[in-house]
Amino acid sequence: MTVHSDELYQQVILEHNKHPRNFRVLSSCTHEAEGYNPLCGDHLNVYLKVTPEGVIEEVSFQGDGCAISKASASMMSVALKGKTVAEAKALFDEFRKLIMKEVDPAEPSAQLGKLSVFSGIWKYPSRVKCAILAWHTMKGALDERKVVSTE
Amino acid sequence: MASFDIDKVRKDFPNLRTHGRDDKPIIYFDNAATTFKPCQVISSTHSHYCHRTANIHRGVHYLSEQATASYEASREKVRRFLNAKSMSEIIFTKGTTESINLVASSFARKRLKHGDEILLSEMEHHANIVPWQMVREETGCVIKVIPINDNGEIMLEEYRKLLSAKTKIVSVVHVSNSLGTINPVREMIKDAHAAGAVFMLDAAQGIACEPIDVQEWDVDFLAFSGHKLYGPTGVGVLYGKERLLESMPPYQGGGDMILSVTFEKTIYNRLPHKFEAGTPNVAGVIALGEAIDYVRALGWENMMAYKNELLSYGTRQIQTVPGLKLIGTSPHKTTIFSFVLDGIHPHDVGTLMDREGVAIRTGHHCTQPVMKRFGIAATSRASLAFYNTTGEFDTFVTALKKIIEVFK
Numbered sequence: 001m002t003v004h005s006d007e008l009y010q011q012v013i014l015e016h017n018k019h020p021r022n023f024r025v026l027s028s029c030t031h032e033a034e035g036y037n038p039l040c041g042d043h044l045n046v047y048l049k050v051t052p053e054g055v056i057e058e059v060s061f062q063g064d065g066c067a068i069s070k071a072s073a074s075m076m077s078v079a080l081k082g083k084t085v086a087e088a089k090a091l092f093d094e095f096r097k098l099i100m101k102e103v104d105p106a107e108p109s110a111q112l113g114k115l116s117v118f119s120g121i122w123k124y125p126s127r128v129k130c131a132i133l134a135w136h137t138m139k140g141a142l143d144e145r146k147v148v149s150t151e
Numbered sequence: 152m153a154s155f156d157i158d159k160v161r162k163d164f165p166n167l168r169t170h171g172r173d174d175k176p177i178i179y180f181d182n183a184a185t186t187f188k189p190c191q192v193i194s195s196t197h198s199h200y201c202h203r204t205a206n207i208h209r210g211v212h213y214l215s216e217q218a219t220a221s222y223e224a225s226r227e228k229v230r231r232f233l234n235a236k237s238m239s240e241i242i243f244t245k246g247t248t249e250s251i252n253l254v255a256s257s258f259a260r261k262r263l264k265h266g267d268e269i270l271l272s273e274m275e276h277h278a279n280i281v282p283w284q285m286v287r288e289e290t291g292c293v294i295k296v297i298p299i300n301d302n303g304e305i306m307l308e309e310y311r312k313l314l315s316a317k318t319k320i321v322s323v324v325h326v327s328n329s330l331g332t333i334n335p336v337r338e339m340i341k342d343a344h345a346a347g348a349v350f351m352l353d354a355a356q357g358i359a360c361e362p363i364d365v366q367e368w369d370v371d372f373l374a375f376s377g378h379k380l381y382g383p384t385g386v387g388v389l390y391g392k393e394r395l396l397e398s399m400p401p402y403q404g405g406g407d408m409i410l411s412v413t414f415e416k417t418i419y420n421r422l423p424h425k426f427e428a429g430t431p432n433v434a435g436v437i438a439l440g441e442a443i444d445y446v447r448a449l450g451w452e453n454m455m456a457y458k459n460e461l462l463s464y465g466t467r468q469i470q471t472v473p474g475l476k477l478i479g480t481s482p483h484k485t486t487i488f489s490f491v492l493d494g495i496h497p498h499d500v501g502t503l504m505d506r507e508g509v510a511i512r513t514g515h516h517c518t519q520p521v522m523k524r525f526g527i528a529a530t531s532r533a534s535l536a537f538y539n540t541t542g543e544f545d546t547f548v549t550a551l552k553k554i555i556e557v558f559k
């Protein structure tokens with residue numbers, strides 16, 4: 001299959017799906033939440049360890065889902081490490097805007113970095129929820145909501 | 152097969168010529184969700200709204216009388232299609248879901264008492280689970296589940312063990328939308344009756360699979376949707392034995408379901424109108440009649456023989472895909488192929504299939520208990536109709552193998 005820049009299943013995504021980063025339970029976490037996508041049964045837990053100063057020291061996740069949701073969670077975990085809670089929430093907003101096509105997908109915000117591989121997903125409305133599940137769950141954890149659903 | 156000219160049949164379905172993503176011609180393998188409609192059905196709807204719009208049972212003018220006659224003619228077509236005894240037994244609803252809810256509400260809710268039992272199978276669609284749970288909430292009745300085996304078949308011995316004097320209703324799917332299994336419903340109906348229970352059949356899928364004879368089968372209630380029988384969405388049927396329907400209170404109140412209304416007392420209309428409150432889907436009912444005519448003209452024998460060929464060809468071909476596991480392997484099944492691929496989530500399969508122009512369904516197919524039974528979250532499902540071809544199946548299998556490569 002040829003890989004176009006707007007293609008959903010880019011190497012980065014396939015690679016993160018195959019070898020997800022930070023794919024484990026974080027027993028020393030300070031925040032955690034469970035995310036669920038009732039449409040497809042995707043299910044994951046996000047764990048965060050936040051310092052008293054509000055810096056995200058560690059992020060991990062565990063669960064079951066499609067390549068898009070798994071890669072998205074994996075890449076999120078990498079992106080958030082070392083960020084402050086406020087920065088994490090701001091990044092969530094940027095990411096959401098990108099995949100909902102609220103900003104021009106051809107010019108993703110620089111902060112998104114590698115996360116801009118998801119810029120073509122708006123063409124697959126039924127898959128947008130897969131990409132955002134981990135992010136909603138992360139935000140839910142920070143907001144002290146234990147269970148998050150994409151519906 | 153001389154009597155089944157697939158090229159000619161395909162010409163009847165304009166949707167088969169639609170192009171999808173990247174302008175690829177669509178291969179439509181999502182017929183268990185809804186079927187395409189033949190020209191005859193489409194033009195019936197078109198001409199109804201162009202030339203014959205009118206409400207029914209309400210006017211003495213020409214158009215209304217014509218519409219009423221066509222609407223009732225459809226009822227007669229359904230009666231004949233199911234071989235029901237009388238037109239009074241054919242109620243038009245908006246689909247399977249509403250038909251089941253009607254029975255749950257007007258029949259079960261009134262009759263069931265605390266401790267009475269409803270039997271459902273493990274392979275039911277949510278539409279045949281949730282309405283009964285609502286009955287349970289109100290009556291305190293008990294829902295018992297008939298288990299299925301590893302092939303995705305109802306375990307008849309277990310069913311018989313569950314039947315008792317407490318069983319008041321058995322409601323089971325005729326053909327499973329997520330497994331493809333065709334259930335031995337005639338036997339099951341006999342067993343239910345022997346225990347004194349009423350039997351409801353969810354024929355949402357079955358209606359397009361094999362001829363149903365409600366009298367010979369002796370089924371008490373049966374539900375189906377027009378849109379899975381090459382007819383329009385928004386119309387369906389509840390068949391019920393006259394004696395049972397007579398004994399039931401109306402489902403909804405409104406126009407058409409009454410004989411006379413005063414603020415002191417209302418007299419309900421006769422069957423079947425008692426259960427058809429308000430203006431029904433007139434155009435939809437008439438078009439459903441056309442769909443039934445289409446199926447009859449094609450002939451069950453031809454259609455079933457052709458689909459059986461598709462089934463055995465498909466079953467052979469799909470097993471050449473490495474790491475593929477079929478979910479639903481009963482020898483008694485229809486052209487539904489539910490499967491999981493090693494290490495690849497069904498949603499990724501669905502999206503990549505779509506890129507190849509093949510429309511399949513992925514997910515739990517509104518049958519979460521089946522997913523739980525097989526220890527999976529979802530399956531990919533290809534469901535074929537009589538207008539699909541072995542050539543299309545080859546394209547699908549090639550695409551599957553390509554997807555596996557992507558994930559290697």
Ligand SMILES: Cc1ncc(COP(=O)(O)O)c(C=O)c1O
Nearest residue numbers: 246247248276278328355356376
């Ligand atoms: C077995 C079965 N039962 C019930 C239904 C519900 O049908 P509808 O949504 O047309 O009411 C479906 C269709 O999705 C089905 O496949």
